[in-house]
Amino acid sequence: xxxxxxxxxxxxxxxxxxxxxxxxxxxxxxxxxxxxxxxxxxxxxxxxxxxxxxxxxxxxxxxxxxxxxxxxxxxxxxxxxxxxxxxxxxxxxxxxxxxxxxxxxxxxxxxxxxxxxxxxxxxxxxxxxxxxxxxxxxxxxxxxxxxxxxxxxxxxxxxxxxxxxxxxxxxxxxxxxxxxxxxxxxxxxxxxxxxxxxxxxxxxxx
Numbered sequence: 001x002x003x004x005x006x007x008x009x010x011x012x013x014x015x016x017x018x019x020x021x022x023x024x025x026x027x028x029x030x031x032x033x034x035x036x037x038x039x040x041x042x043x044x045x046x047x048x049x050x051x052x053x054x055x056x057x058x059x060x061x062x063x064x065x066x067x068x069x070x071x072x073x074x075x076x077x078x079x080x081x082x083x084x085x086x087x088x089x090x091x092x093x094x095x096x097x098x099x100x101x102x103x104x105x106x107x108x109x110x111x112x113x114x115x116x117x118x119x120x121x122x123x124x125x126x127x128x129x130x131x132x133x134x135x136x137x138x139x140x141x142x143x144x145x146x147x148x149x150x151x152x153x154x155x156x157x158x159x160x161x162x163x164x165x166x167x168x169x170x171x172x173x174x175x176x177x178x179x180x181x182x183x184x185x186x187x188x189x190x191x192x193x194x195x196x197x198x199x200x201x202x203x204x205x206x
Contacts, residue, residue: 005131008036009141009148010161011177014169021172029163038068038140044147045074052081060087071095075121077103082111097121149179166198
């Protein structure tokens with residue numbers, strides 16, 4: 001049996017674990033994201049929907065030759081800007097991850113589909129399939145807490161990378177990097193690094 005992909009959750013957070021309610025250092029975040037040279041970027045539908053207006057209006061340099069694949073978990077069939085995602089210049093191609101109850105898609109839609117799971121996307125099967133069919137060995141999760149929490153609960157996360165910003169989001173926080181209530185799990189500290197501007201980069205293995 002083939003080795004499952006190595007899954008990394010990389011997220012920018014406040015000291016209290018929020019992903020909203022503060023201004024993250026986006027440049028530093030994506031600079032560090034290059035550490036893993038992922039074969040696949042895994043995102044949730046909410047993350048993509050939050051960027052759809054910018055995608056529709058942004059430049060389209062075309063697929064990134066040699067870049068990672070983008071897979072979007074879209075069990076409810078809400079994402080529409082598939083062509084813009086493919087041509088955004090960040091990824092080599094795009095895959096829509098659906099399940100059996102995903103609403104019917106428009107005829108002739110130009111995006112590859114992977115349908116797995118009954119009432120929600122079977123994340124474990126999707127990762128196994130992408131590993132087998134596309135040679136995916138490293139996955140970087142670039143998404144909100146809901147998908148991260150689901151991956152953690154399913155035991156699919158190998159590494160957690162937190163870029164901690166020197167602030168408390170406090171009452172402004174509406175989302176947290178781990179979602180609502182992921183399964184409890186011990187973590188092993190792999191590295192801790194102080195960075196300019198008060199940032200701290202923490203890496204944990206599960």
